[in-house]
Every structure is written in C-alpha cells, then in structure tokens.
Amino acid sequence: MLIVFIGPPGAGKGTQCKRLIDYLKIPHLSTGDLLREARAKGNTLGQLAAQYMDQGRLVPDPLVLAMVGEKLNEPELAIGCLFDGFPRTVPQARALDEELAKRGTPLNLVLEMRADEQELIDRMLRRAALEKRADDNPQTFAHRLEVYHQQTEPLLDYYRFRGVLAMINGMGTPDEVFGRIQAAVEARRATCH
Ligand code: B4P
Numbered sequence: 001m002l003i004v005f006i007g008p009p010g011a012g013k014g015t016q017c018k019r020l021i022d023y024l025k026i027p028h029l030s031t032g033d034l035l036r037e038a039r040a041k042g043n044t045l046g047q048l049a050a051q052y053m054d055q056g057r058l059v060p061d062p063l064v065l066a067m068v069g070e071k072l073n074e075p076e077l078a079i080g081c082l083f084d085g086f087p088r089t090v091p092q093a094r095a096l097d098e099e100l101a102k103r104g105t106p107l108n109l110v111l112e113m114r115a116d117e118q119e120l121i122d123r124m125l126r127r128a129a130l131e132k133r134a135d136d137n138p139q140t141f142a143h144r145l146e147v148y149h150q151q152t153e154p155l156l157d158y159y160r161f162r163g164v165l166a167m168i169n170g171m172g173t174p175d176e177v178f179g180r181i182q183a184a185v186e187a188r189r190a191t192c193h
Contacts, residue, residue: 001026001189002105004083004096006155007113009144010120010127011170012177016113017084019178020185026080029071031064031088038067054134056143058151061091072099088152093159109188110159111181115170117145 001024005013014030021028035053038046045063052059068086087093100106121141128136159165166184170177
C-alpha cells in the first residue's frame, strides 16, 4: 500500500508511522528525518534546509523534490511506502502523483492526523525537553502551525477530491490513535482487493 500521513507539527505522524511500518512491513520515507540527517552530515542540502527548519518554514519544494526523487526510484518502494510529512504543499503532491502515475501505482490512502492545538503545544514542549530539536520552541512552533494551515491544509481538498482521504483523531494515547489508523487501513485494504 502507498499511504501518506498529513498533519500539523506534533500530530504524531512519526510516532504512528513507526507502528504502521511494523504492522504493514513496508518502507518509510520521512522528509523530516531525511532533512535532519542531511543537516547532521553538514552537506549543502543540510545547511540550506537548516535555515528554513530553524525558522519553522518549509524547505523549498525544489530542494525537497530533488531529495525525494532519488528515493522514489528505489526498487523496494514498489511494494509500498509510508510517506511521512511528504507531500506538504500542492506542488509536492502533484510531483508525487506524476511519479506514481508513471509507475502505475496510485496512492491508496491519505491519513489526516488531527489534534487540538493545546495538545500539540504540550507535546512539543515535552519533546523539546527530551530531544532539544532546534525547531521545538514556542515561537518557531507557532510559525510551523501557521505554515501548516496556509501551505499544507490545501492538500486536504486535493486528496478529498481524489477520494483517498481519511481523518484520524490524533487525541488519546498512541495505542488508541494506532487503533483508529489500523481500522482506516483495513477498511481501505478491503476495497483495494
Ligand atoms: P517533521 O519531522 O515532519 O516533524 P513534525 O511535524 O514535528 O512531527 P510529527 O507529526 O511527526 O510528530 P511526532 O510523531 O514526532 O518536520 C520538521 C520540519 O522539517 C518541518 O517544520 C519543515 O521545516 C521540514 N520539512 C519536513 N518535511 C518537509 C517537506 N515535505 N517540505 C518542506 N519542508 C519539510 O510527535 C511529536 C511528539 O509528540 C513526540 O515527542 C511524540 O512522542 C509525542 N506524541 C506523539 N503521539 C502522541 C500521543 N498520542 N500522546 C502523547 N504524545 C504523543
């Protein structure tokens, strides 16, 4: 299955992807992880990306698409993939659709993770204390939420129109949220066969 996770920062995309990888045994592609890896290596992409990430802005589409383009051609993605935090803009979604259309493997499901804004802020503060990520501070986080509403939410209509969108309530324990995701995945699987 080819599944996209969309949601505001802290909605639990990364957390739930880890569980779904174990459940479905398919590869995972997290643009956030790839960008943080590039940053840790200190290469040109990483240095450029850091300037955007630290301000809570999206990394420009051409940089993200160049980075993801190579990965999309890897043969193991033919069995499926969990796209975590990608696409985040309509041009990214169009580029992904074009690539998947060339391979004749359209997206099966887009999971929209939703959670109350105060809960997102509380999670970010807890993660900030543990992981010390440069983009987990109240000011940057507020900007990341604004960017989500402006640039990423339009994707929801894009995918609703294509009939692949499912809303997941991201409130509650990670186990409770995963139960809802499992139900949505199984419902879609039943219609795929
Ligand atoms: P991401 O790495 O995608 O990060 P995120 O939105 O903060 O996280 P996520 O929703 O995965 O939350 P998580 O599970 O970790 O992006 C970071 C930055 O990279 C972006 O701001 C942007 O600059 C750049 N970027 C990435 N992709 C891009 C793209 N395609 N285009 C352009 N720029 C891009 O959960 C958060 C915390 O909550 C964790 O500590 C977790 O333990 C906790 N948590 C999760 N679920 C919980 C639950 N049910 N209850 C309690 N706590 C929970």
